[in-house]
Amino acid sequence: MADFLKTIEEAADRVTVALDALLPRAxxxxxxxxxxxxxxALGPGKRIRPFLAIECGRLVGAEERGLLRCASAIECIHAYSLVHDDLPCMDDDDLRRGRPTVHKAYDEATAVLAGDGLLTLAFEIMAHPDTHASAARRCELVTRLSAAAGARGMVGGQMIDMAAPAEQWDISIVTRMQRMKTGALIGFAAEAGAILAGADAGVRRTLEGFAHDLGLAFQITDDLLDATGSASETGKSTGKDAGQGKATFVTILGEAEARDQARRLAAQAKDHLDPFGERANILREAVDYVLTRRS
Structure with a gap:
């Protein structure tokens, strides 16, 4: 695991450097x-989604420059979603990644606009010829990212999270919400490199299956961290789901069953990687990391 942690830190550093160059100067x-x-966008973080985009893309032969740009765009989308999720009208959080949230460090209006700016910058990055010489592939990246981030993906999942009374939920609704809110962008991260490389439909389905199971395992782990972790470990407020009466994998399944379900999903995610043999070992290590992370 130590070698993997070094690998993911190095990938995060490369994405940070790329983002620094792509973000407008103040x-x-x-x-x-x-x-x-x-x-x-440049604050501390593991950058799991960009890491998946880079490693899945390398697995199918995508070029490094395009992968770094895709990874940067994905991180812009993720950062925007966190800025907006933290607002008082949403989750009302004061702490993110061990620092004040954007609306606390600046103000609410600036936070809304910063999220808007990051969202639109992501599509500017994806659509630029430096991402790929083929306009058709750039268009596909933009289309797929739009779907992952939009009303039938991440944003739609957030709406479900806010709208439905928790006492009326069952595991199918929670699973649907998290597939959209968390899983859709993780799924796109795994798919982006395959689009860049022009991989065939079978390879893309395999990576989508991997990302689907990994995304749900990631969210269950997140729910467990909120229920059992501390702010000093996670870098954000904990215990908020229970305090707000939210339905999560933990509140519905219980802690023990939630952990078992995360393990089953992690095993399934690894099974999807079998066609790639040892070339996918770094992604198998990523599954183990997701399952055992404390932040």
Whole structure:
């Protein structure tokens, strides 16, 4: 695991460098907005989604420059979602990645605009010819990212999370919500490299299956961390799901069954990688990391 942690840290550093170059510099009268965007996107974090985009892409032969740009765009989407999720009208969080959330470090209006700026920057990055020479592949990346981030993906999952009374939920609704809210962007991260490389439909389905199971395992682990972890470990407030009466994998299944379900999903995720043999060992280690992480 120590070697894997070094690998993921190195990947996170490369993405941070790429993001730093792609994010607008803070100058001019719009400085507060640009500063807040950089604060949100360049802050500390494991960058799991960009890591998956890079490693899945390498597995199928995608070029490094395009992968780094895709990874950066995905991180912009993820960062925007966190900025908006933390707002008082949503989850009302004061702490993210061990630092004040954007609306606390700046103000609510700036946080809303910073999220908007990161969202639109992601599509600017994807659509640029530097991401891939083929306009058709860039269009496919934009289309698939739009679906993953939009009303039938991440944003739709957040709406379900906010709208439904927890006491009326069962495991099927929680699973649907998390497939959309968390799993859709993780799924796109695994798919993006295959699109860049022009991989066939079978390879893409295999990577989508891997990401689907990994995404649910990731969310169950997140629910477990909220229920049993501490803010010093996770870098964000914990115990909020129970305090707000939210239905999660833990509240519905119980802690022991939730852990068992995460293990089953992790095993299934690894099974999807069998066609790639030893070349996918780094992704198998990523599954183990997701299952055992404490932040």
């Amino acid at each position: 100058n001019g009268p719009e400085t507060p907005l640009l500063s807040a965007m950089r604060y949100a």
